[in-house]
Amino acid sequence: MQEKSYAELHRPSSAFESRSDYLEHELQIMQPKRWKANLPFRDYRFEWEDMIPAFAATIGKVVMVGAVAAAFAGPLGLPESFVLENVRYELLIVSLFILLLSGFFLPTANLPGTHGPLIPLIPIIVAAGGHPLALGLLIGVFGFLLGILKGGSLLARLTSNGVCGGLLLYLGFIGITGQVQRLFAWAGGFDMAYIAFVVIIGTILLYALLEHWQKRWLAVPLGCVLAGGTAYLLGAPFSFSTAPGLPPMSPAYWWGENSGWMLGWPGLNEFVAVFPFAVLAVAMWSPDFLGHQVFQKLSYPPKTEKVQMNIDDTMIGCSARQVAGSVLGGANFTSSWGTYIVPAAIAKRPIPAGAVLTALFCIIAGVWGYPMDLAIWQPVLSVALIVGVYVPLLEAGMEMTRSGKTTQSAAIVVFSSALVNPVFGWSLTVMLDNLGLIGCKERSAGLGSMGRWIIPLIGFVVLCAVMAAVGMFPGIPAVLEQFRQ
Template sequence: MKKEAENSYKKQRKKSSEFNNREEYLEHELSIMKFRRWRIHLPFRDFHIEFEDLVPALAATIGKVVMVTAMVAAFAVQFGLSPEFIAENVRYELLIAGGIFVIIFSAILNPNANLAGTHGPMIPLIPIIALAGGHPLALGILIGVFGILLSVTKGGSKLMTLTSVGVRGGLLIYLGAVGLISQIGKLEIWSKGTNIIALSFIIIGVTIFIYAYLARINKRWLAIPLCSLIAGIIAFAMGADFTFTTEPGLPHFSPQYWWGEDTGWQLGWPNFGHFIAVIPFAILAVAMWSPDYLGHRVFQEINYPKKAKNVLMDVDDTMTVASVRQIVGSVLGGGNIASSWGTYMIPAAIAKRPIPGGAVLTAIFCVLASVFGYPMDLAMWEPVLRIALIVGVFLPLLEAGMQMVKTQKNSLSAGTCIFGCAFVNPVFGWALAMLLDNLGLIGDRERAKNLSLKEKLIIPGVMFLVCIISLALVGLLPGIPGIF
């Protein structure tokens, strides 16, 4: 007990002034922290909140508003719900799931579990879900149940271990490149709508110079707030319209209101048929988690010192938190579909910060944005939103992927993964490349020889079949009509 006290975070901690530079201090902090699964963790006893935690917290809040708005709006269009419903549901998600839930789970109970964010790849599937007779509550409950099953069986961490460096790199390169092109395209469309010549060109051009300079001085973790702020200032100075419309207030808190026949979602409570209709979508959502979580942990592994093993994101625990948050949020009336919070984890890893410090600030910012309302308008303004996603998510994804593909063997695995992603989608590309790589058909054959039959064929094969069947059922395989 005495030895444990001597090795505690409080005993080993030193002031930042005792180090040669800030980076050394931050790396020392990461190296001496030791979080315990499902135990009480307290600020200043088990971790500190530093200036660097502000950046991932701001990025996470912007990302939360953006992604939940996109998710709820996609549902609202299908069910004929008003813009007022969207604003109130987003406010509800920010207050309950974005604020209270984050503090309890990712800051206090298990700081090795990343915050539960939004499952972006599911947004394009929402029209298909609605057409199949799906119900948001039924979908949320099943995703939570399937996610808990995967986390309890340690399936998430096993799949991460079986995904080689080349496949990881290929997945990150594809997600980064496609996302980057998409965000630039959307910013250009918005710019044309303002009738201001060269607005998007100037914003992106200035962003490139600022991002490059921040990378040069090793301050890339400042990219999201600084680049987003400058993008907003440029757009406003050049005459782009911006107004605050979401007034301060609180949302409805009663699940009866949200799942009423004439209030909230106006859908009532789900029946057995609704649960049957969403089964393939729930399976697909959970199947997509592994590559998503994998990408987020990679950023910690790249940016943290090698001694900082005790603060790395636990994939299985993150799945547990996302699953519980999904069930609770859906029952309460929220429209979010949960996943690992990328707009938090990526900038936090780049800033060399562990999960809990920024989690506390993220929760506070989400609650303030929900109550005051006006920050939601600013975060959803096109130049702020697009630049935040470009410099905070997609550029870092692309860079991390390129750093991982250093050998010819890895490049072959990465290329196969990218090809599969482009042919169908990222979950297909990841599952296919993982199977071929572990069989030794691509990539490092020596690595494949050291794998057991279970690791080489059974687990990757079952995962590939689950992905193929789920994609086929919902009509996401090219040329194959969906059943649902």
């Protein structure tokens, strides 16, 4: 007997006792198809809740791509206009990819976002003689190989709840404190630091009320409106300055020797210089992707495995977007799109519907220009990231460490991440956890030799070698620099 289609199983929201029941039923009846057309209304529907992750994702994209472009522009001596035009260009590039991949052909692949942890390394990459196109191409190739070989899902299986929960706790706490500090620094810049305090207190009260009313999926739009409105009424300066327009659309312009990046095309030396950074960037994907997938699993109801984020498909989608975006001239280095998937999971919405709206919002923001000014205004930006990403990550981390022998692993991953970075913390704790030195001994015994020590040990050694090469261990000079001298 043939299984009924999504269209046949769909029922109107009026047939359910609550809105939450309707949304959960939608997730349970969806039947996403890999590498086949998934069409709106035939395979999924648009709901008002899809506006929330799309709105949050667009804000996050403008901010994060701007940060990447600015991190390159400083060391390379590029003008401020380069940053603005490249952000607009990237918004148009990413809109095409999320429409084709997450919206239609890979509905369980999360959107390809921006690789935030790589941003602090960009000045080091430039100083080492790295070329952004060479780095982007190598990230794409390595990520594609990992996705094809299903390495991402393998690493996810080898990561226990304690390790993943500790990682989420660390990322959530660091993210919140970072945004609070940025908000106070912004308000202190014009001697009105109290604005930051009022905005944060208002955000806390709003989030608590939404939690009480079980409307937490509204936290991003209402939080942004509250933060922006409060800051403006209290006297914070703001003005629209980015006029409508289109960026240069030719790769020849962006990779010209006297235009765009002003670097020309990369040679062999540039590829060699960025090799360790590309390995590290793709290694950072696994804990990032795993955290997003786990958060989705915690937020979705039972019997929704078919619509949950597939780590390997997400890696393939991110890799394809990375290669194409770099060749076209974009500044973005991609990873799983956290500012999209976390609010989408909270709102109990599948990936493809919000992906289509995100593409539309990115096009509007890039062409219109003015929404970019609002999205990067500090109170709007900080509150969107806090309530849309970092607080939910904290909640998910605490949920994952509530039962079983998880607290030891969670504590070690937080401790070791604070020492170096989340990649080091994740790889070290996975090795200790799977060896049975911490965490659940019964789980360790059932992994077999490959999962218990061979893969974790090799992964930890390789990642440590790469991090040592680029100078990521505190107090230890970069090995590559020693060889150059």
